[in-house]
Amino acid sequence: MRNRHEITGIWVKLFPQFSGSSATLQGRVKEMMVHSILQGLVPAGAKVPPSRVLADALGLSRNTVSLALQVLVDKGFLVARTRSGLTVNGEMLLGQASRTNLIQAPATDLQWKDRLVSRLGRQRNIVKPANWQDFRYPFVYGQFDAGLMPLKDWRACSHQALFAPAVKKWAQDFVDRDHDLLIDQVQHRLLPARGIMAHRDEILLTAGSQMACYLLANVLLDRNTVVGVEDPGYPDARNNFKLRSDRVRALPVDSDGLIPSPGMSQCSYVYVTPSHQCPTTVTMSMPRRQQVLELARKKDIILFEDDHESELNFSGKPLPALKSLDPDGRVIYLGSLSKTLAHGLRIGFIVGPAELIAELRALRRLILRHPPTNNAHIAGLFIAQGHHDAFIRKLNLTYRERRELLDNAFAEWLPQFEVTPSQGGSGAWVKGPAGLSSADLARRCAARSVLIEPGEIFFSKPAGPTQRYFRLGYSAIQSGAISAGVREIAAAAQELG
Incomplete structure (x- = not known):
């Protein structure tokens, strides 16, 4: 049995590992103690050091530690015994597998690579470093x-969502429908702002545009279906x-967006x-929108309109969505809140005919x-309380300022580079001079604590001149760092010669 001195030593060593796991010191203490008890680092029946001793050892106030200990007593992890102080409650470990019987991963002759029927890990994907926040200039x-x-x-909305009446609304199983409140806001607030009217059974919530594409692909496509992508x-x-x-066909784009080409036909x-075309950021002009819709109508093409960042418009007057211009119902609309609120939320939606939405919902059930x-x-x-509209206004003002700073910095430090003009969004598409390798530039920039995104991944076939393009995002970088960051890119480019 470990004595109190040994337990104090264990917790002193453990505590720094929980430095970023909770918003409060009390929360970190609780997490650390629960971890040590459930992992068997502190055995059942062990006596817990007095709060004063533990507080001194951890460098915390006695009140913080006392409150954490009391919560663990209330939750049953610790037991208060008269004249014995606190001890670890062994009953909390009931039902857990014995850790003494755990075995290492077994040696096996199974060849899993021969069993895989797909090789999705070989696909070319966008890769972003997990430590992007460590970069001084995170473009x-x-x-x-x-x-x-x-x-x-x-936070206020989160608090309201925890009131008992609200919990009753969202904690139930929504397998055959979607959450009423959010569907109401999509139907009556978000879609009308894009010129779109839809019935409730024509809207499906998704975990973002990637999920939307997956659902559509599996419901509508087979091996011989011809699909066009920009x-x-x-x-x-x-x-x-x-x-x-x-x-899957690669379709060309220009300064007006997707070209109504023979390949599209x-x-x-x-x-x-x-x-905002991904990744060039250009906005499809109204004449081009009409041409695309006319060709789709003539050739019986269904359009998947991904309207990401549609709210981020520097002029404040975004062009109407393709779906709002479509009288035939051949545009399937993909929307998202993730690009504006926070990407980790994974909230998006699809708007389409009820028959299609019902089938997509059935497939979604099997996945999520x-x-x-x-x-x-x-x-x-x-959204209902107006916070989203106020936030979008703030984003537009901020992103407009950041884009101007970016354009001015390139004009000053990298005039030989072409930054594609944009009417909005949160990123810039840059074309370097002939002979530039954006991958090499990205590596040089990383050494200077600058993060940029090579453009090769966006092209269907990575080769030749495509290597000179790269994308810069300005949603996560402070305005005051933009000019200095571009100056560092210029220095990195000079190193390449």
Whole structure:
């Protein structure tokens, strides 16, 4: 049996490992103690050091430690005994497998590589370093600035979602439907702002646009279905369609977005990003939208409109969604809250004919059953109470400023590089001079604590001139760091010669 001195030593060594796991010191103490008890580091029946001794050893206030110990008593992890102080409750370990009987992973002759019927790990995917926040100049796309997030408003909505009446609404099983509050906000607030009217049975919640593409691919495509994707374009959409079809076509884009080309005419389905083309950021002009819709109507093409970042428009007057211009119902609309609120929320939606939505819902049940309804309820409150609209206005003002700083910095430090003009969004598409390798530039930049994203991954076939493109995100970098970051990119480019 370990004595109190030994237990204190264990907890002193463990405590630093929980430095970032909780928002409060008391929470960290509780997590550390629970971990040590359930992992068997502190045995059942062991006596816990007095709060004063433990507080001195951990460098915390006695009140913080006392409150943590009391909570663990209330939860049953510790037992208070008269004149004996606190001891570890062995009953908390009942039902757990004995750790003395654990065995190492067994040696096996099974060849799992011969059993795999797919090789998805070989797909070309966007890769972002997990430690992007450690970079001094994180020009990373698809991450958010915690300083901009309206945490006070989100926290208030989260608190409201924990009231008993609210819990009764979101804690039930939603396998055959979606959360009413969020669907209401999508139907009556988000979609009308894009010029779209839809019935409730024409809306399906998803865990983001990647899931939407996966569902659509598995319900609508087979190996011989011809699917068009923009080139350059969104890799996750391309990979999802390639998972089902052997006939995925690369379709060209220009400064007006997707080109209504002969290649498009041969497609049954086309994935398109008209608001801010991925990755070039260009906005599809109104004449081009009409041309794309006309060709789709003429050739009986179904369009998958991914309207990501549609709210992020510097002019404040975004063009209407393709779906709002479509009288024939041949546009399937993909929307998302993840790009504006926080990517970790994974909240998106599909709008399409009820018959299709019903089939997509049936497939979603087999994968996810339904997206987490606690997040859906909070997001619904956030939109209903006006926080989302206020946040979008703030984002537009901030991103407009950051984009201007970025453009000015390139004009000053890298005038030989071309930054594609954009009407909004949170990223910039950059074309380097002939002979530049954006992958080599990215490595040089990383050595200078600058994170950029080589553009090769966005092209259907990585070769030749595509290597000179790269993407810069400005959603996660502070305005004051942009000019200095571009100056570092210029220094890295000079090193390449």
